[in-house]
Amino acid sequence: xxxxxxxxxxxxxxxxxxxxxxxxxxxxxxxxxxxxxxxxxxxxxxxxxxxxxxxxxxxxxxxxxxxxxxxxxxxxxxxxxxxxxxxxxxxxxxxxxxxxxxxxxxxxxxxxxxxxxxxxxxxxxxxxxxxxxxxxxxxxxxxxxxxxxxxxxxxxxxxxxxxxxxxxxxxxxxxxxxxxxxxxxxxxxxxxxxxxxxxxxxxxxxxxxxxxxxxxxxxxxxxxxxxxxxxxxxxxxxxxxxxxxxxxxxxxxxxxxxxxxxxxxxxxxxxxxxxxxxxxxxxxxxxxxxxxxxxxxxxxxxxxxxxxxxxxxxxxxxxxxxxxxxxxxxxxxxxxxxxxxxxxxxxxxxxxxxxxxxxxxxxxxxxxxxxxxxxxxxxxxxxxxxxxxxxxxxxxxxxxxxxxxxxxxxxxxxxxxxxxxxxxxxxxxxxxxxxxxxxxxxxxxxxxxxxxxxxxxxxxxxxxxxxxxxxxxxxxxxxxxxxxxxxxxxxxxxxxxxxxxxxxxxxxxxxxxxxxxxxxxxxxxxxxxxxxxxxxxxxxxxxxxxxxxxxxxxxxxxxxxxxxxxxxxxxxxxxxxxxxxxxxxxxxxxxx
Numbered sequence: 001x002x003x004x005x006x007x008x009x010x011x012x013x014x015x016x017x018x019x020x021x022x023x024x025x026x027x028x029x030x031x032x033x034x035x036x037x038x039x040x041x042x043x044x045x046x047x048x049x050x051x052x053x054x055x056x057x058x059x060x061x062x063x064x065x066x067x068x069x070x071x072x073x074x075x076x077x078x079x080x081x082x083x084x085x086x087x088x089x090x091x092x093x094x095x096x097x098x099x100x101x102x103x104x105x106x107x108x109x110x111x112x113x114x115x116x117x118x119x120x121x122x123x124x125x126x127x128x129x130x131x132x133x134x135x136x137x138x139x140x141x142x143x144x145x146x147x148x149x150x151x152x153x154x155x156x157x158x159x160x161x162x163x164x165x166x167x168x169x170x171x172x173x174x175x176x177x178x179x180x181x182x183x184x185x186x187x188x189x190x191x192x193x194x195x196x197x198x199x200x201x202x203x204x205x206x207x208x209x210x211x212x213x214x215x216x217x218x219x220x221x222x223x224x225x226x227x228x229x230x231x232x233x234x235x236x237x238x239x240x241x242x243x244x245x246x247x248x249x250x251x252x253x254x255x256x257x258x259x260x261x262x263x264x265x266x267x268x269x270x271x272x273x274x275x276x277x278x279x280x281x282x283x284x285x286x287x288x289x290x291x292x293x294x295x296x297x298x299x300x301x302x303x304x305x306x307x308x309x310x311x312x313x314x315x316x317x318x319x320x321x322x323x324x325x326x327x328x329x330x331x332x333x334x335x336x337x338x339x340x341x342x343x344x345x346x347x348x349x350x351x352x353x354x355x356x357x358x359x360x361x362x363x364x365x366x367x368x369x370x371x372x373x374x375x376x377x378x379x380x381x382x383x384x385x386x387x388x389x390x391x392x393x394x395x396x397x398x399x400x401x402x403x404x405x406x407x408x409x410x411x412x413x414x415x416x417x418x419x420x421x422x423x424x425x426x427x428x429x430x431x432x433x434x435x436x437x438x439x440x441x442x443x444x445x446x447x448x449x450x451x452x453x454x455x456x457x458x459x460x461x462x463x464x465x466x467x468x469x470x471x472x473x474x475x476x477x478x479x480x481x482x483x484x485x486x487x488x489x490x491x492x493x494x495x496x497x498x499x500x501x502x503x504x505x506x507x508x509x510x511x512x513x514x515x516x517x518x519x520x521x522x523x524x525x526x527x528x529x530x531x532x533x534x535x536x537x538x539x540x541x542x543x544x545x546x547x548x549x550x551x552x553x554x555x556x557x558x559x560x561x562x563x564x565x566x567x568x569x570x571x572x573x574x575x576x577x578x579x580x581x582x583x584x585x586x587x588x589x590x591x592x
Contacts, residue, residue, distance in 0.1 A: 031057045033083070036064025040096070043069040043104075059083050060091035060122070065449055067096035068104050071141075075112035082121035086548075089452030090155065092123040095134060103128055105137040105161075116148040126158040127448050133441075136161045136192070146205070148173040155179070155454070156195065158446055160186040166198035170226070170315060171205045176212060178479060180454065184217035185441040190242045190267065190433055193218030197247070198225050201312055206230040206564060211485070213237045213477045215456055216422065216444045220244070224251040227310045227317045230564050231255065235469070235488075237458050237476035238264045239419065240426050242433075244279040244376070249294040249383075252307045252321070253328040256291070258469035260412060260460075260476030261336040263423060265290050265376035267430050268346075271369040272359045284382035285362065287374050290336060291404070292383045293329050295390060295397055299382055302362065306397075324397035327390070331404045333470045336378045337411050339420075345427045346375050349434060373434060378407060408468070412460035412476070418445075419456050491557030492545060499551040500524055505577040505584040508558075512589040515560055519544075519575050519586070522553045527579035531556055534574040541568060560590050 032049065034042055046058065047070060055077050060066060062084035082090050095103035107124060110117055126137040137159045142149065147169060156163040156179070163181055166172050176196075186192025195217055198204065203226035210232065214221045221238065224231050225247055231254045238245060239262045248254055268288055269278060279288035283302035295306040308322040349372075356368045389395045390402045414420050425442040432438050445455040459480040460466075466474045466481070471488070478485040487493060500522035508517045523529065531545035541562040558575075561567055568590065575586045 030054060031059060033059040034061075034066070036061040036066075036091075039064055039066040040069075042066045042093075043072065043096075046072045046074075055079070057081060062086070062088040062090060062121075065092040065094055068093055068107055069096045069098065070104055071106040071109045073109045073111055074115065074117060077116040079118040080120060080122060089450070090121045090123045090153070092125055092450060094125045094448070095128050095137075097128055097130065103134060105134045106141055107137075107139050109141045109143060110147050110149065111143050112147075113144045114146045115144075116150075118150045118152070119154050120152045121154070123155045123450060123452075124157065124159075124163075125448070125450055126160060127446060129448055131448060133158050133187075133446075134160055136186070138162045138165050140164045142166045142169045142172055145170045146172070148175075150175045151177070151179050153178045155450075156181045156184070157450060158183040158185070158443065160184075160192055161194065162197050163195040164197075165194075166202045166204070166223075168199055168202065170201075170203050172198075172202070172207075173205045175206070175208045177208070177210045179212045180215070181212065181217055181221065182215045182454070182456070183441075183443045183446050184214075184219070185443060186218060187441045188438055189218075190429075190438065191219045195221040196223055198223040201226050201310065201315075203227045203310065203312065203315065203317055204229075204231070206232075208232045208564075209234070209236060211235045211477050211479055213458060213479070214239070214241065214245075215419075215458065216240045216426075216442065218242045220247055223247040224254065225310075226312070227307070227321055228252050228254070234258055235473070235476065235478055236260070237480065238262065239414075239458060240422060241265060242267045242426075242429065244281075244288055245290060246292070247280065249280060249292045250305070250307045250309060251293075251329065252310075254330065255328070256331045257333055258471070258473070258475050259334045260465070261290055261334065261378075262412060262414075263338055263342055263426060264336065266338075266342060266426055267433055268374045268376035270357070270371045270373055270434065272357055274374055275359055275361060279376075281380060281382065283362065284380050287377050287380045289377045289380035289383060291331055291334070291379050291407075293386050293390070293402075293404075294382070295324075295386045297386075297389070299385060324390075325399050326401065327397075327399045328401040329390070329399075329404070330401070332406050333468060333475065334407045335410045335412065335465055335468065335475045336407070337409060338375065339411075339423050341423050341427055342430075343375070345431065346373050349373055349431075371434070378409070379404070406470075410462060410465055410468075412465055413462045414458065414460050416457040416459075419458060489545065489547070491555075493555050494552050495520065495555050496553040498553075500553055503579065503582040503584075505575070505586055507586055508575060508588045512591040513560075514591050516557050517588060519556045519558065520553065521556070521577050523549055523551050523579065526550050527581075530576075530578045532576045532578075533558060533562075534576055535568075536572050536574075541573075558588075 057079045124139045126134045181195040184193035197220050233256045235258045237260045241264045275285045281288040359369045429442040468475045474481045504522040506520040529549045533542040570592045
């Protein structure tokens with residue numbers, strides 16, 4: 001509380017004086033530097049570090065490989081960061097090979113209720129130094145309620161079970177941005193290799209995935225199960241996924257915009273799987289799909305539930321949270337495409353297949369059906385039926401916040417020939433599934449030590465898609481278009497590249513404002529810069545910039561929304577600029 005009062009006093013004084021203070025922030029945070037020379041001791045160091053009661057920062061060396069002997073059992077708030085030349089590969093965390101030949105298969109275990117964890121600039125590799133991948137590996141286990149996890153620039157490579165697994169934990173805040181998930185493949189289970197999966201009643205707090213890439217992964221990469229107050233999947237690139245990428249059909253508050261899906265549900269299934277709902281497509285017996293939505297009702301004679309299935313009174317999730325008129329399901333400006341070689345495989349298989357399987361139908365009867373394959377669609381018949389009702393003002397469950405529009409089928413035109421050719425490995429894998437002869441994984445450039453920069457380049461040439469987002473930016477992960485990414489960062493523009501004479505934070509204009517205001521600032525040297533918005537209580541509500549920036553004069557835009565995308569109320573706010581040696585604040589007023 002004392003810190004809050006001191007901060008409010010500082011804000012008041014600075015806003016009244018209206019000029020910047022040249023100060024350097026002092027931190028009381030405990031920092032633990034683990035150099036690359038201690039790479040074999042990292043498990044012992046972190047797991048023995050139980051005395052800390054305050055926020056802990058673990059610093060690892062870029063270019064080093066750290067060997068995990070035992071999973072990190074994290075029971076206090078902490079942050080992991082990298083040290084060294086930023087052009088070097090991030091610190092790699094890989095499994096140690098124990099004396100008995102075994103290896104740890106889980107890496108991070110977050111097991112204390114309410115802790116806050118940040119992972120920055122790490123490379124998590126589920127491959128041993130002898131070239132073997134782990135059997136059923138999990139990068140991050142979230143096993144306690146109300147945990148907050150923020151991931152930035154983390155690479156997940158070759159995990160065979162899950163990258164992030166929420167397992168019996170409620171009200172988790174998950175913020176995943178600028179991360180890369182690759183080679184999530186289990187050799188004998190095409191549902192194994194899930195970048196992100198949550199449990200059936202693991203009610204989240206918020207689940208945000210923005211500007212991430214998913215490349216060569218088997219299964220679920222975004223999971224909303226339980227009542228979700230705020231879920232965002234935006235500007236992500238998904239290339240080569242075997243089965244359904246999403247568990248979102250009963251989400252209550254979902255925003256899914258500006259994503260690229262390329263062969264993103266390559267195995268659409270045979271009659272047995274489609275009819276029996278292997279892909280959570282029940283009771284649609286025609287096809288699975290990338291996007292799907294479900295509501296309470298009766299479809300083709302079969303009763304199904306909507307979001308209200310997640311009522312959980314014991315945990316405060318009551319039926320009134322599922323008012324149909326307030327349901328949000330926004331899916332806009334997403335692009336999807338199946339490459340020609342995948343389409344040709346389906347056609348050729350169906351033209352020649354003769355084998356038939358005994359299939360249990362929905363009425364429990366059995367039929368022998370030829371094993372013809374069905375390609376997954378963007379949206380299946382069941383979802384279209386649901387949308388007809390949910391978007392009809394005359395329907396009992398109409399919501400004005402359901403909007404599935406401007407989604408397009410379009411070939412992005414990848415420029416990396418290695419990426420384009422990897423469809424051959426995917427098609428071969430799908431053929432083995434269809435033949436019931438699943439054996440080898442279909443990794444792309446899986447190496448120990450891992451290559452850096454990453455060997456795949458998912459930039460594309462389709463100019464329509466390059467400005468096809470709802471925001472005018474490229475569809476998919478903007479990290480593949482660095483110039484666009486810089487502009488996307490809340491509208492940060494370089495006004496003048498010349499090196500200014502002094503650090504400055506100018507008055508916002510317009511001020512008062514509605515709906516947006518611009519904030520100009522100058523940097524005299526390369527610095528780590530944060531530009532935040534605070535409310536009158538001194539609480540940070542929006543981070544506009546958090547990155548290293550070169551000298552120059554810049555302009556940033558704030559649109560009056562907080563970090564969760566919610567419009568803030570009218571009133572007084574403060575803009576705070578901090579660099580390595582400079583701090584300044586300005587008062588702004590939002591008027592409606």
